[in-house]
Amino acid sequence: MTSKTLVCHASAEYIAHMLSVAPHMLDHPNIVSELSGVALFNGIDEATLQQFAQAASLRTEPKGKILFIQEDEAEWVYLIQRGWVKMFRETMDGAEAVIDVMTAGHMFGDNAVFENDSYSYSAQVVEQVQMIMFPVSVLKKAIASNPSIALNMLSSMSRHRQQQHLEIEHLNLQNAPQRIGCFLLRLCPADVGQSLNLNLPYDKTLIAARLGMKPETFSRALAVLKKDGLIEITGASVFIPNVPHLVTYTCDHCSTAFPCEDLKG
Amino acid sequence: MTSKTLVCHASAEYIAHMLSVAPHMLDHPNIVSELSGVALFNGIDEATLQQFAQAASLRTEPKGKILFIQEDEAEWVYLIQRGWVKMFRETMDGAEAVIDVMTAGHMFGDNAVFENDSYSYSAQVVEQVQMIMFPVSVLKKAIASNPSIALNMLSSMSRHRQQQHLEIEHLNLQNAPQRIGCFLLRLCPADVGQSLNLNLPYDKTLIAARLGMKPETFSRALAVLKKDGLIEITGASVFIPNVPHLVTYTCDHCSTAFPCEDLKG
DNA sequence: CGAGGGTTTGAAGTGCATCAAATAGTGTGG
């Protein structure tokens, strides 16, 4: 399940072919530079980063792979470099709630440190993913011994918390088309112009789940947005002819004004 | 339970009448002992507690009082000793989402430290409240300089985050009666027997909002639970004749097994 | 006792879910 040397194996071509990933050795300098770009390691000294890098390994996993399930003993913290991962919870009777869907630059599994070293949700790859993973124990020690890391962790937690407040608000107050509008707007780059094109990052079914609705509802809600001239859509490609219109349509029913920048990720 | 001296003061009626601030001297020893009972100050040395206590003040506020609103510059962190406070967000078009409702032992406003010193939600008293408040700046400095406080803060954040995951899950997967069932079960003491009595802690209208439903829906959902023999209810007093029955009814549609202890508060 | 807020009840409407089936898309092996 959790083999460390996964990428540097015999069947390199096979992997490269099957997963389209460069089969490289663990490359500490590279990992260090990757880590240094992440909020958690903001302003952290090289020596500490080295410690993480040495304990870290790279891994690539295909779509569908379950990384861990809720209540599993937490061994790794993951940092996504590419691809998408779904975080979800399953109820006794089999229903599933999607907590979040993350991509490059995001970390998950980190909060296991504060939860008895067990994961509080399950994680599954939804688009082939490449990631850095390092042991929970390393993070745990770092947090206890390095105040800067603890502080970074605190801001990241705080950001997450706010995001979730928003999530709850949306589920309560926005209808399906509005939640979709909000989702689309959060995909926009910071310097949005009047209009723009973008691609849905993953399955419509998954977006639906992420937004707390059924695929059928999602489809129909998209149709509504289209009918109202707020978007044009073909396949996974979306065109927003007039961003301010869409902003009015969705963000009027939200407590946070439009470019909700700091909450994006 | 909490207050030691507060009630036996000079101008008690005046306070009740004029609503605002209890005009008594700060009582450091008492505040220290209050603080030491809170998770954030777990294992914190006396000297540090003194610093908080010296900067702290006690306050009593009547039902209805707005303590602060979203985006306000954050000046104080609040620790509830008695009463209930509602945390909520308001959208552009006037709708309101209740994020949480807190009581004795809970702290709020604390996360402003990580959010540019501004509150990310509004807070209003819903049942006359008595609380300790200390400046955000004091907490901020303490977090930066005292690793134990930072760590305590981290666990508290983490707990909140998990609670919110659950909240989101419930909004997605549970229906009105089930959400109410869950709410009631979380009011139960740890040593629940087969059956028990309890009182709704605040307005039904507010409970409804807290659970993301309308008062009418709440009322009807209670009626359903009653009809199914899961609860008996008169006014604000609820009797649960068979706790396991209610647990089955609600918790089957949740990812967390019944006594979801650690998430209660 | 009467005013006003909280709560319940009724009737009707809306939005989303569900079930079922058609359609579009994608990757497969021939």
Place this chain on the structure above:
DNA sequence: CCACACTATTTGATGCACTTCAAACCCTCG
């Protein structure tokens, strides 16, 4: 390059849950 299998997405018809609007009821408190 086509036919097939399989999955994602759309569409239609119907039902249920929750909301909305309106009115009655109830309780507390001056």
